Amino acid sequence: MPQDNVAQEDIQHRTAIDRSVRFPVLFFITSAAVWLVVAVVLGFVQQMKLHSPGFLDHSSLYFLNYGRSNPAFMGALIYGWAIQAGIGVGIWLMARLCSAEVKNPITLIVAGHFWNLGVLIGVLGILTGHGTSIEWLAFPKAVWPILCGAFSLVVIWLITMFHRRQDKEVYISVWYILGACFWFPWIFITANLFIHIFPGSAVAKAATNAWFMGSMIYLFFAPIGLASAYYIIPKIIGRPVHSAQLGYYGFWGLAVFGGWTGIQKFMGGPLPAWMPAVSGAAVIFMLIPVLIVTINQLMTLRGNQSALNSSPALRFTVAGISFFVIYCIFSALSSFLLVGKFTQLSLTSIGTQILAVFGFFSMIMFGAIYFIIPRLTGSEWPSLKKINSHFIISIYAMGTLLIMNYFGGVWQSSAYAKFDAPLENAIAAGRPYAIGASVAWGFIVFSTLGFLLNLISILLRSGRREIVSKFVGHQESSG
Amino acid sequence: MSEQQENRDYDHKKSVRDSASIANNQTEENSKPQQGTEPFPVWLLIICGIILIVGGTYVGANSGGFEFANNSKSGYEPGVPAGLSGKAPELSEFEKYVNGGEAVYKAVCNGCHQATGAGQGQIPPLLESEWITNGTERFAQIVLNGIRGPITVKGVSYGGQEMQAQKGALNDKQIAQVMTYVRSKFGNISETVVTKEMVESARQKFGDRPTQYTAGELSPAETMLQGDQPDWVSPEEPEAEPENGGESAQIHSGQMGNEQINSKTA
Numbered sequence: 001m002p003q004d005n006v007a008q009e010d011i012q013h014r015t016a017i018d019r020s021v022r023f024p025v026l027f028f029i030t031s032a033a034v035w036l037v038v039a040v041v042l043g044f045v046q047q048m049k050l051h052s053p054g055f056l057d058h059s060s061l062y063f064l065n066y067g068r069s070n071p072a073f074m075g076a077l078i079y080g081w082a083i084q085a086g087i088g089v090g091i092w093l094m095a096r097l098c099s100a101e102v103k104n105p106i107t108l109i110v111a112g113h114f115w116n117l118g119v120l121i122g123v124l125g126i127l128t129g130h131g132t133s134i135e136w137l138a139f140p141k142a143v144w145p146i147l148c149g150a151f152s153l154v155v156i157w158l159i160t161m162f163h164r165r166q167d168k169e170v171y172i173s174v175w176y177i178l179g180a181c182f183w184f185p186w187i188f189i190t191a192n193l194f195i196h197i198f199p200g201s202a203v204a205k206a207a208t209n210a211w212f213m214g215s216m217i218y219l220f221f222a223p224i225g226l227a228s229a230y231y232i233i234p235k236i237i238g239r240p241v242h243s244a245q246l247g248y249y250g251f252w253g254l255a256v257f258g259g260w261t262g263i264q265k266f267m268g269g270p271l272p273a274w275m276p277a278v279s280g281a282a283v284i285f286m287l288i289p290v291l292i293v294t295i296n297q298l299m300t301l302r303g304n305q306s307a308l309n310s311s312p313a314l315r316f317t318v319a320g321i322s323f324f325v326i327y328c329i330f331s332a333l334s335s336f337l338l339v340g341k342f343t344q345l346s347l348t349s350i351g352t353q354i355l356a357v358f359g360f361f362s363m364i365m366f367g368a369i370y371f372i373i374p375r376l377t378g379s380e381w382p383s384l385k386k387i388n389s390h391f392i393i394s395i396y397a398m399g400t401l402l403i404m405n406y407f408g409g410v411w412q413s414s415a416y417a418k419f420d421a422p423l424e425n426a427i428a429a430g431r432p433y434a435i436g437a438s439v440a441w442g443f444i445v446f447s448t449l450g451f452l453l454n455l456i457s458i459l460l461r462s463g464r465r466e467i468v469s470k471f472v473g474h475q476e477s478s479g
Numbered sequence: 480m481s482e483q484q485e486n487r488d489y490d491h492k493k494s495v496r497d498s499a500s501i502a503n504n505q506t507e508e509n510s511k512p513q514q515g516t517e518p519f520p521v522w523l524l525i526i527c528g529i530i531l532i533v534g535g536t537y538v539g540a541n542s543g544g545f546e547f548a549n550n551s552k553s554g555y556e557p558g559v560p561a562g563l564s565g566k567a568p569e570l571s572e573f574e575k576y577v578n579g580g581e582a583v584y585k586a587v588c589n590g591c592h593q594a595t596g597a598g599q600g601q602i603p604p605l606l607e608s609e610w611i612t613n614g615t616e617r618f619a620q621i622v623l624n625g626i627r628g629p630i631t632v633k634g635v636s637y638g639g640q641e642m643q644a645q646k647g648a649l650n651d652k653q654i655a656q657v658m659t660y661v662r663s664k665f666g667n668i669s670e671t672v673v674t675k676e677m678v679e680s681a682r683q684k685f686g687d688r689p690t691q692y693t694a695g696e697l698s699p700a701e702t703m704l705q706g707d708q709p710d711w712v713s714p715e716e717p718e719a720e721p722e723n724g725g726e727s728a729q730i731h732s733g734q735m736g737n738e739q740i741n742s743k744t745a
Contacts, residue, residue: 010510048699097511172514244514246523273543273552280541284534288527295523300515335537375508419560 013099013410019103021092022376024108028088029369030459031116033452035080036362038123040448042073044441051434063127071138072126074353077108078216079147080119082357083184085365086224087115087154090177092372093231094158097174098165104157111153111238117145134195134205136213144192147207148185155181158448172247179255183219187212187259207263214279217327218286222254225320225364226293232317232371233300237307242299246292253289257282264335265344280335283328290328297321312387316367323359326402327352343406346413347430347437351405358400358444366390366451377458386454388448391449400440408433572711576672583653587645589662596665601639603632605665612666615658615673615704617697619681622646622654623725625691646686651678672712677704 046069048055056064063069095102122139131138139147158181162174191212195205229440234241241247260282267276301307301318308315330352334343343349370387374380381387412430413420527578543549570578585594591602598604605611610632611618627641645654681704 011508014508048662099511133637167511171512173512231512235509238509240513240515242515243517243519245517245519247514249519267541268551272547273541273549274538274545277538277541277543277552281534283536284530284537287530291526292523294521299517 001077004413014096017095017099017101018375020103021095021105022475024102024105024112025088025092025372026376026459027109027112028084028091029373030455031112032081032084032088032365033455035076035084035119037445037448037452039073039076039081040441040445042069042076044438044445045267046070046073047434047438047441051438062151063129065134068127068129068131071133071135072123072133074136075126075138076119076123077357079115079122079139082221082361082365083151084112084115084119085369086180086220086361087112087151089228089365089368090158090180091154091371092174092368092376093227094161094177097171097231098161098166102161103164107153107157111150111157114146114150114153118143118150121146132196134209136216137195137209142198142305144196144416145186148189149194151185151188160242163170171230172241172244172251173227173230174428175251176223176230179251180220180223180227183215183223187215187219202459206269207266207271207275210265211262211279213353214265214283215259218254218258218261221356221361222258222324225324225361226250226254228364228368229297229317229321230366232313233297236314236371237300237304239304242296246296250289250293250296253292254286257285257289261286261331264331264340265349267335267337267340267344283335284332286328286369287332290325294321294325312384312391313367313371315391316363316370319391320360320363320365320367323355323363323398327355327360329353330406341412341417342413344413345416346409347405347433348409348413351401351409354401354405355398359402363394363398368396369455373455373458377461377462381454382457383454386450390447390451390454393443397440397443397447400443401437404433404436404440408437482502552571572709573615573669573672576656577660577663579653580656580658581664583649583657584660587648588657591640591642596661603630603635603637605661607665607667608632611658612668613700613703614698615662615677616681616702617700618658618662619654619673619678619704620685620692622658623682623685624647624688626694626697627691628693629692630694635714641691644684644691651675651682654678670712671708673704674709677706680704680706 037318045056045064046066049064049066049069091108107352118139122143125140125143126138130140132141137144156217158177190273194200194208199205200208230241230247261279263271264280264283265274265276267280269276269394310319330343333339334348334352343352384408408430411433412426415426415429416423419424539554543552543555592598592605596605600605603610610621610630621642623644623646625642625644627638629636629638631637649657652675655673655675655678658678662668662673663672
């Protein structure tokens with residue numbers, strides 16, 4: 001039958017593409033997963049140190065003190081895991097959506113090695129005391145050009161890929177990926193230039209740093225995460241995305257408002273009032289694209305909720321989108337001083353970062369990885385139980401972290417606001433919540449180790465093998 | 480049940496090969512996602528409009544007129560925390576000068592003479608001591624070069640401890656301020672101050688001395704350091720401040736000061 005032949009050709013073409021991107025994507029995702037384990041272990045340690053400084057207090061472990069373990073944790077989480085996983089997933093999506101086989105994966109492999117080298121130097125540099133103590137840019141000053149060069153190679157590759165696309169129609173995920181691959185170098189270079197190379201006043205540096213963090217979330221993590229969601233959800237459900245128009249406005253809304261965010265963190269601070277005001281408004285405006293995208297995804301999902309039960313990839317993706325909506329609503333509320341005074345300078349601040357990087361972005365990346373890896377290795381995930389427990393524990397731990405950090409932050413900042421009470425009161429007020437967050441981090445470490453074990457065993461081919469990848473997320477009806 | 484398992488990403492009971500054979504060569508993966516053609520719903524447009532209005536109002540209310548000099552929104556008045564008056568105390572020039580001296584006193588003199596000026600053990604008190612309320616020249620000599628040997632303060636004899644020279648540790652302004660502070664706090668003299676210029680000339684006169692003074696070597700009790708008082712000292716009575724300086728500055732002694740205090744409080 002001709003239809004069958006077409007389908008067969010499709011499968012062969014897909015398999016050829018998968019085979020051609022196999023090595024770089026596996027390289028990025030595997031090293032990202034290893035960094036994730038490093039990050040969550042450091043995350044657990046720094047969270048324990050927050051309420052029990054005596055934890056692991058040994059003279060030979062001086063480098064694990066909060067002042068070093070916290071920036072090392074954030075560095076490993078963001079540069080080691082999140083961005084790297086984003087690159088891996090982005091490459092695969094790009095290859096699939098451009099329907100073109102990869103010609104020169106060596107570029108990507110070189111970029112991947114340099115990126116990992118940069119992160120390694122950075123994390124070790126922080127732990128040995130050479131960090132810059134700037135949030136999300138804590139790596140030693142020498143590291144950022146390495147990261148920048150490595151990322152540029154990836155950008156060049158992605159653009160070449162886009163030029164060689166076989167498919168005339170440019171799918172919405174490709175817009176997001178191309179957007180992110182231009183936005184990330186822009187914000188990363190700007191932030192490093194104005195913090196490390198041409199430092200202005202301390203206030204200007206702080207504002208640049210806040211802008212960098214806001215823009216990283218809205219202009220790198222959000223587009224890559226949404227690109228993945230726009231691919232995974234319709235792919236697994238087996239129907240088109242609800243509306244191309246919504247996709248269009250969602251993308252341009254993000255592109256227009258995303259780069260103004262971040263400085264609302266310093267409202268009431270010694271900055272010109274319009275800077276936090278503009279950022280706060282941008283965060284409120286960001287609700288527009290987020291609302292549009294979410295509605296687009298939900299409408300795509302509508303009527304297929306049962307697929308959530310059968311597909312881990314879909315479940316992780318939908319959870320990630322939900323956390324993204326929660327994050328955006330929290331951020332918009334926090335840009336009003338009434339709420340912001342509780343969230344600015346307390347546990348809530350770090351809780352918000354974790355929510356964006358772990359709750360939203362990592363969840364979507366897990367979903368994509370669970371979808372991609374079997375197609376690249378040609379074998380199944382060895383343990384469904386591990387996937388399910390990874391999902392359940394991640395959701396509960398993230399929910400716990402959210403509650404602990406937000407409520408703890410409110411108590412803590414109320415205590416800070418009492419100017420005539422001793423500072424210890426504020427620390428004591430946040431303490432029970434910090435302990436709760438430590439428990440959540442313990443569970444995250446546990447589930448992440450399960451994820452890594454699962455990943456290693458599928459890579460080492462201990463899973464059942466198949467000749468053609470055909471398993472994850474398929475549906476009978478679409479034939 | 481079996482249908483649901485076929486829809487699964489992953490089936491941990493059955494071999495994937497089996498389910499693939501059931502699927503019978505159909506596409507095992509859905510085809511590439513496409514974009515739908517649904518229009519932008521009107522209600523969503525309305526919500527977006529509301530968000531735009533909220534955000535725009537937010538900028539207008541908080542931007543402080545988009546001026547670089549404004550770091551608070553327009554019309555913002557700092558709140559008054561309970562228990563505070565909310566007003567920053569307004570200090571006179573004299574109080575600022577004395578506060579500078581207080582900082583020096585806390586850093587240098589506190590350890591021996593105590594914050595109350597009461598002294599301790601063999602260290603004589605400053606509180607109401609005739610050595611600080613009388614002539615400023617011998618006071619300056621003591622601060623600059625230190626003092627040793629017996630000294631009688633308020634009728635009690637001291638001498639077990641010696642005071643080190645401070646001319647290396649403190650500059651002229653610091654010495655002037657701390658002397659003014661001590662005179663005002665412990666001697667209740669607020670109508671004259673010791674100026675930087677007075678200490679400068681005192682340092683030129685006495686600063687070369689290599690050893691500490693003894694009580695007998697100091698200048699007489701009534702000798703004041705010479706120099707102009709600054710403009711801000713007792714502005715109520717400008718005529719009490721002859722501008723010719725020099726010798727006449729010597730007039731500013733305790734008696735004259737009392738009159739000024741009276742006139743101030745009146």
